[in-house]
Amino acid sequence: MALPAFSVKPYDYNSLWQVPMDRALSAWNVTPTPVWITKSSSAKSIIVAQQYPGKTWFGLYTPHGSKPDRYFDIKLNSLEISKATTNFDKFVQYNLVHELGHALSLIDNPVTSQVSIMKYGVDFNLYYVPQQYDINDVNNYYN
């Protein structure tokens, strides 16, 4: 995304999904960054949670268009995410916080010894909100 403030089209799922998905947006919005994610029916960016048979990823971020009119879709793979045996809601939240990190220009698996929501294999039981490293990364990018 070109901007840290953007809207996504409203989504409507059962509370098992809706609640942790909304928490993921809030988790970014409360960070001390310029991030402000809202829902708007006119938004071009979408977040979808559904089954993607044969796909092993948990979440997928795909940008469209070019700056400054870039938008995205984020897919959450309910088949794979539902395999989480503990803390399902935290796992949903973790995955959406991570994918929204991509929408905020963060890259996968940053080289750092610090905890990051963008690192592969991060323990979602403990880390499901943006970490200090991620907050600094966003501020470095947008400030």
Ligand SMILES: [Zn+2]
């Ligand atoms: Zn990623």
